[in-house]
Amino acid sequence: MNLLNIDNLHASIGEEKILNGFSLKINSGETHAIMGPNGSGKSTLSYVLSGKDDYNVAQGKIFLKNKNIIDLSADERAKLGLFLAFQYPIELPGVTGMTFLRTIINSSRIAKDLPELEGIELVKIIREKAAKLEISQDMLKRFVNVGFSGGEKKRFEILQMSLLDPSIAVLDETDSGLDVDALRTVGNGVTNLKNKDKGMLVITHYQRLLDHIVPDFVHIMVNGKILESGGPELAKVVEKEGYKRFIDAD
C-alpha cells in the first residue's frame, strides 16, 4: 500500500526557493533514506511534510495514505499518522516528560476513537518503551528537552515515535549530535519499530546512521530535488566520494 506520495513539491521561504519539484513514493514496509549536502533542502522537506507554517508551498501535493494533506495543519497531519523526529528538539520548560507523553498519547487515542489511558496502565506502557531506549524514569521527570544531552534528546524523540505508533515516520538528521553508543541505541530503537505496515523516511548527512537503520532505497537530494536513486550501495558511494559528483552533474 502506498503510504506517502510526494508529488512535484515546490516550496519557498520568503523569496528563497528551497524545494524544486521534489517527488517521492513510500510504500508500507519500506525505509527510504534521503542524503544530501548542506543546504540541499532536506530539513525544509521534513518541515513542509509535517506542516510547519513558515513555508510557502507554491505547487505540488502530498498524499498520506492516499489523502492529500497539503491543506491540513500540523496536528491534523500528525493525527493521520505522520511523525517527525526533530533534528533539534524543542525545550518545553515546566512540562515534564511524563506529562507530555501522557498528553500526546491520549490526544492521539482520542483521535483514533480509543479510550483514554489512565494512571498505572499508561505509566507502565511508557516505562516499558522508555526502558528499551535506555531512558531512565528520572529523565521522564525532567522538563521536556530542557538540559537533555544530544543523545537524550534523540532518544526522547524515538520514544515519542514508539508511543504514537505512526504510519510514516520522518527522521530528520537523527544522528546529529550522537556519539557511537548513542547512535547504536537510537538506530536499534528505530529498527525495532520497523514493520510491514509502516514506512520510514530517514534524512541524513552521513552514511553512518544507515549502518544501523538499513534503508531499502537511498535518494540523493541536491537543490531541492532528487537527483539519483538507488539501493543501500548508493550511500556507500557518497561515503567514499562525497556529494561532489552529484552536484557537478546537476
Next chain:
Amino acid sequence: MPIQEETIEKVNLATSKYKYGFSTDLEVDKAPKGLNEDIIKLISSKKDEPEWMLKWRLKAFEIWKKMEEPDWAKVNYPKIDYQDIYYYSAPKNTEKLKSLDEVDPELLKTYEKLGIPLKEQEVLAGVAVDAVFDSVSVVTTFRKQLEEKGVIFCPISEAIKSHPDLIKKYIGSVVPQHDNYFSALNSAVFTDGSFVFIPKGVRCPMELSTYFRINEKNTGQFERTLIVADDDSYVSYLEGCTAPQRDENQLHAAVVELVAYRNAEIKYSTVQNWYPGDENGKGGIFNFVTKRGSCLGDDSKISWTQVETGSAVTWKYPSCILHGKNSVGEFYSVAITNNFQQADTGTKMIHLGENSKSTIISKGISAGKSQNTYRGKVLMQPGAKNARNYTQCDSLLIGDQCGAHTVPYITSKNPTSNIEHEATTSKISEDQLFYCLSRGLSEEEAVSLIVNGFCKEVMKELPMEFSVEAQKLIGISLEGSVG
C-alpha cells in the same frame, strides 16, 4: 471561504460562548438603584439586623463619601456611576430552607450547568457548601456535622444575629472600614458572605466551600467573609466563582478577613472565573477585592492560593500581616488575562514578628491584548528580626500584543531580615507550538499544556477538589489566544 471570513469564524468559534454565560430566570426582590442612607437602612432591615450593625454600616458610608476612588493600579475602565447600581437584590423565595429539596429548581439547574451539583457535593465530596446566590445565602449544608466539632460556618448575615459578640469583635479588625475606597463601600452595603469560627484545637473535618454567583442585572455583589481560627486549629476554605454573561459591567467589591491565633493555620483557596467580557472587551466584571489575613499568634500560618482567570478588571492583593513570632504567610497566584482583560494583582507581606517568614509565588499569563501586572509589597518592620521573604514572579506572554508588568515594593527596616526577589519573563514560542502540534496536539491543547506546566508550582497548592477544575479553566480561558 475567503481567508478573512474563515479567520473571523474561527475566532468566533474559539472565543465565543463563555461557558457559564446564561442567566437564571428567578423572581427577584430588589431595592431601587443608587446608594444613600435609606438604601443602607433597607439592606439592614431586610436582613433584620441589630442596631449596632446598622450604625457600623452608616459609619462606613460616611467614610466612603469622603474618599476618592483609587487610580494607582495599572487598569483602565470607564468611570463607575455608583448611583446606577442596585445594592440589594435577593431571590424572592428566601424563607429559611431546611433542605436542598426546598431550593428553587431553577437555581439548582444553574448550579448544575456550572458543574457544581449541590446534591452530589453534599453526598460525595464531603464539602460543606454555603451557596451565595446574588446576595442571599440560600442553603447551607453539613452544618450539623460541623456544629458537633464546635465549628461555626454560616452566612455572615446569620452570624450577626446568632454570634453578635464574635462579629463585633472581628469585623473590620483586619480590614477596617476606612482601609480603602472599596472596603468602605463594602462595609456600608455588604449583603452576605460567610462566617467561619474554628475553636481551639479543632482541625476542621472538611474543606469549607462557597460558590458565588452574580446573577441579577446591574447588581453589585458585595460579599463579606470572616474566618477566625483559634489557637492550634486548622481550616481550609475554598472559594469559587463563575458568573453568567451580561453586557453591562458589573461591580464586585468583596472583603475577606482572616484571623489566625497561636499555632493556627488558615488555607484560603480561590478559583475566580467571573465573566471576563467578550473578545472585544465588552462587558465583564469589575473585581475590586480586599483580602487580608492577620497572623496574630505565634507560629500561626495563613496561605492564600488563587487562580484568577476571569473578570474584565481585577484589583486584588490578598495579604498577610505577620504579627506572631515564627508566623508564616504564603501567596500562590496564577493570574491569566486574555482578550482585553486587565489584572493588577499581587500581595502584601507585612512582617512584624521575629522569625516570621513569607513566600510569594506569582505566575502571570497574558494573551490577546490584555495587561497583567504583579504588584507586591514586602515590608520588614524593625521588630521583625531574622524575618525572611522569598518572592518569585514569573510572566508568560502569548502573542505580541499583550503586556506583563512586575512592580515590587520592598522595604526593610531592620538589618537582620532577608529578602529575595526573583523574576522572569518568557514567551510561548512558535517553535514550541509547532513541536506540540507535530505530536498531534491542537494549538489550544498545546497552550494549555505549556501554561499548566508554567503554573505547576501554584497549582499543586490547590486542594484536590479544585485542581482539576482549575486546570480545565486555564484551558478554557486561553481559548482563541493563538492562531
